[in-house]
Amino acid sequence: MVDNPNGPLLAVQSVSKSFGGVQALSDITFDVDPGMVMGLIGPNGAGKTTLFNVVTGAYPADTGDIIFEGIRVPGRKIHQVVGLGVARTFQNVELFESMTVLENVMVGRHIRTRSGFWGAMTRLPGVLREEKEIRDRSLDLLSFVGLQDEAHRQSGDLPFGWQRLLEIARALASDPKLLLLDEPAAGLNAVETGQLGELLERIRDLGVTLMLVEHDMSLTMKVSDRIVVLDQGRMLAQGTPREVQSDEAVMAAYLGGGHASN
Amino acid sequence: MRRLPPIGHIIFILAVLLTGFLIENTYYFQLLVFVGIHTLLALGLNMLMGYAGQISLGHAAFYGIGAYTTAILTATYGFSPWAALPCAVLLASAVAYVVGLPTLKLSGYYLGMGTLGFGMIGFIVFREWSSLTGGSSGFVGIPPLEIGPVSFYSGRSYFFLVWTVVLGIIILCRRLIDSRTGRALRSIHDSEKASRAIGVDTMALKLRVFVFSAAVAALAGFLYAHFVTFISPGTFDFLASVRMVTMVVIGGMASVWGALLGAFLLTLLPEWLHAFSEFEMVVYGLILMGVMIVLPRGLFRGLLDVFEGAREQTAKRSGGVNGR
Amino acid sequence: MQEVLQYLFSGLTNGAIYAVIAVGFSMLYSATDLINFAHGEFVMLGSLFLVTLWGAWQIPLPIAFLLTVACVALTGLLFERFAIRTVRKPQPIVLVIITVGASIFLRGVAMILWGKDAYSLPPFSNQPPLELAGATLLIQSVWIIVISLLLVFGLHLFYRRTLTGKAMQATAISKRAAWITGIPAGLMVLLAFVMSTGVGAVAGMIIAPVTMCSYDMGTLLGLKGFCAAMLGGIGSLWGALLGGILLGVLEALGVGLISSALKDGVAFILLLLILYFRPGGLIGAAESARF
Known part of the structure; x- marks a missing residue:
């Protein structure tokens, strides 16, 4: 499934996006390697869904670049991006x-x-x-x-x-190579969430790289290989679940250090 | 209910054959030919409205393009009608493509308005370009249709011709609905956002179905022109566009048989209402409002709902099908 | 030059009428998100009621004027109460067809009451036409322009200064939020219908002396008023005024300087242009420009 084993599947390079006066994303940079599960967390309004929309080509980024398998995403129509192998689900099930x-x-x-x-x-x-x-x-x-x-x-x-x-x-x-899931566990009960975690593992075994936004921390920490933390459009931290959990900035954002909007 | 078996087609063919051979009255044939032509209009528009979820308040212009193209080519320039037919359909398709490109970027009411504006311009062109169209006094002398020795001059032969075409278009529409393209169309109707996200080029598809419905309308216009042999702009005005939309909605959107039902009712209703003489318009307006108030999903589905509701009282038919 | 001025005068006259019709459309649209295809028929009713009350029964003009507004607005109220509000799941397309049904119904009723004949009325007053730089301005044109400006200005004050006006605006922005703050949203919608149809009646009355009034005069007037509303920016009061005047003037110039075949085409060509290039209308970006 992996076409270029040396490079990342998806590279998000200093992407910024604002709506009117609101800076929804500022200077976001991270890579997603083939075969991994990338978790994307952060309080409400952190810019997670906006990031999804930018990656899938639904919104153009103001600055920065998005490279999927060596191909630039900006400037392509959504259906062309899907053609490249990027699929998504929606927060409110569409x-x-x-x-x-x-x-x-x-x-x-x-x-x-x-x-x-x-x-x-x-x-x-x-x-x-x-x-x-x-x-x-x-x-x-x-x-x-x-x-x-x-x-x-x-x-x-x-x-x-x-x-x-x-x-x-x-x-x-x-047939996506990268599947973006927007809060797949929202509205599910504990049993269903457990089954979802197991399903995500099986999807990964198919060779599909996953990126998920999720509020259910235990699910995210369990299935993710790496995690990116966003807060108010900025990237707070990235690393393995363990690294992120012990990151001070993340703790501050989540435990009320100043501007936890949640 | 989406997938009525081909038994529907068989009943349709039998009904057409029976009617065609049992009826003797020319007036009835004439009426049924109009029903057939209106059915074509409703079928084409239904693909756009019922399945793709895009409204058009200007489709009478395509109907008119079909009629006037064949009229001018055959009567003025001496073309054979069968050579004029592809020209009429192609011209309507080309106009639909050019108009659709900017117009279909609009949505909701704005799309309705854009198509309305286009339809009015079409009507005004038919009326004002009198050197070509005969202007408001109309265009006379359109030749009747012939295939070799067979002349479609009598009501009965034209009846069979029109309804064969209707059957053909019904089959095409049903094939289209139940195909990759048709599913993509229906997905636009349900959620354009999700449709795009799953890889449907919604703009291109909307444009294609717009062109398709325009082509069908032009075909209907062709059949109309060669049947009545006299056309005037009034047939293709704003009210004609509205009548087409009404046929689709009254019959029931997103249903081929609904379009047929709608065309039947809206063609025959004015005839029945002649009995009311001067109250005709009042009653017509009341029926239109009444049906929409009582059965907002159209007669076909509305009656099905009532029927199913009576059969299984417990059903929770709160209307998940077209409920948006 | 004289000719151009003359075209300008007739354009302003027609434009003022389009503006009043556009205001009616716009008011209803911003309050209910409904495009009322029967609006032109309310204009027609305005004309014909005046024909009867003032023309035939010789009721003094101011009283006939008010009576006409009352009668037409009452029709609008009944229309909202018995047709629009009874729809259970109001899909836009269903409402469109209902308003179309209503327009056919009203035309039918008018045909029964007034017959198929066309009526005309004298101007509101008998002064001689004004001469301005060689061009003439009919006294009825002055009436038309003055009344439409007063109407728009009055509505502006209503929306800005009165509590009811503000409540209507609030309802237009969010029915739910208005309901939460205790505004009776249903009543506001009803009021929007009454006012919109009443304004339509005014348009019908001021146009009556300069046109032939008959049961089928409303459709094209309604559509053109609607183009004017879109041109200015639907939902905006000043946009409706601007759109109406602009449409009237361009139409008059198009007919006078290019070809009379353009008479009805101008409105729809402008409609397409505005939709393609500035769908929010000339004034502002749709949302922010609501009344």
Whole structure:
């Protein structure tokens, strides 16, 4: 899975971003190596989701650069970035609610498949073959996250925890090399969170590099190889979970040393 | 309910055949031809509105482009209608592409307004460019259609022609909906944000479906022009665009059969309302408001809901399907 | 040069009318996020009520004026109460169709009450036209311009100075927040409908002496007023005024200097241009420019 074993998969280089007068990100720099799980933590409003949006090309960065596998991300459209191998989920689960569970995952295959308007109308053998391929792969992914029995349910009718799993399956369908998860455990109970941790391990075993924003510290500390701590748009610390936990600046931010906004 | 089996198509074919051979009255044929043409309009617009979730209040312009292109090419320049058809469809598609490029960047009401502005400009061009279109007094002398020895002059033959085309477009639409492209379209309707994040080039796709619906409208315009052989700008004004939107919404968005139902009702309703003579508009307006107030999801889905609700009283059908 | 001035006068007259129609659109939009496609029909009702009350029944103009506003606003109130508010899950597209239904309904009612004939009214007063640098300004044009300016200025004061006006603005910004602070949001929406349709009636009355009044006059007027609102920036009072005047003047100049075929086209070409290049309208960036 790793194309350039010597370099990082993702390099975030002095990225800054402001909205009006608010500095959402200032001079953020870190690398994500292939195969690792990178945790991104920080109080509310620290800029974690903004960072996700910048990395996926949803917002342009004001300054700085984002390099994915040696390719510059800024200036590319979102679907092109997905094409490079970056997928994401959303904090508030964004499913296609009028579509079935299976169809949701099938949309995830969009960027890896080709047939278009004419193909859809003519249904030539090649198109049908591709359609079957999409379906099979999507069913596999549903099994992978444990939703194989729900394939034909309306996705909006799923319980919330399953919606999260479905969103992950949909993201995986685009064959990402890097998967960004925005608070995947939010709204899950303890059992579900445990299952999620186990799922994340299995995703990593597939060779997918993970980056996650998460408030559940025990989950983050357990699954992450490295952690970046943001606070009010600035990078407070980075290192292994152990290093970060003992970092004084982090302790100050989290335990009320001045400006913990949480 | 999304995936009605092809049995729907078989019933459709049987219904068309039965009607075609049982009816003798020319007036009814004429009416049913209009229903068919309106169904085409509703089907195309439904792809844009019901599935991609983008409104257009200017589609009558594409309908008009189809009609006027074929009228001018055949009557003025002596083209065969079958040579004029691709020209009409291509011209409407090209205009849709050029107009759609900036317009589809807008969303919500702004998109509605942009398409409204375009539709009005189309109407004004049909009315004012009188050297080409005959202006507000209309365009006469459009030849009827013929294929070799078969002439589509009688109501019955034109009825079969139009409804064969309708069947073809229904099949195309259903194939489209249940395909990679169709799923991507529907995903835009549900959440454009997520759709983009999963790798759908939403702008390009919206543009393509806009062009598709314009092409279908132009096809409908072609069939209209060669049926009535006389066209005037009034057929393609703002109210015509609104009527198309209404057909889609009244029938029920995101449903091929809903579009058919909507076209049926909105074509036949004015005929039934003739009985009310001067109260016709009042009753029409009241029905429009009433249906939307009572069944905001359209008749097709609305009636299905009522039916299902009666069958399984306990169902929690709070409306997850189109609920946004 | 004289000609241009003459075009300018007729442009200002029409522009003032577009401005008043645009104000009505804008008021309702900012309070309810609703584009009322029946707005032109309320303008039409304004004209026709005045035709009956002042023209036929000879009721003195000021009283007929107020009565007309009251009748049309009452129609607006009934429309909100019985059509708009009864929609359970108000999707924009459903509301659009309901307002379209209402416009057809109102046109039908007007056709029954007033027939298909067109009526005309004399100017509000009988002074001779003003001569200015060789161009003439009809006395009704003066009435139109003065009344629309007074109306816009009065509404400005209402929104700035009165508690009700401020409460309406608050509701426009956030229904929820307004509700929490104790503002009866439902009542404010109703009030917005009443005022918007009342303003529409004013537009209909001032235009009555310079046009032919009939049951189907409203549609195009409504659409043009709507273009004017978008041009200035929908939701903005001064934007509506600016958009209306600009539309009126450009339309008059386009017709006079280029071709009469442009008469109805100008409005929609401007609409597309503004949408493509400055969707927030000429005045301000949509949000900040609300009343």
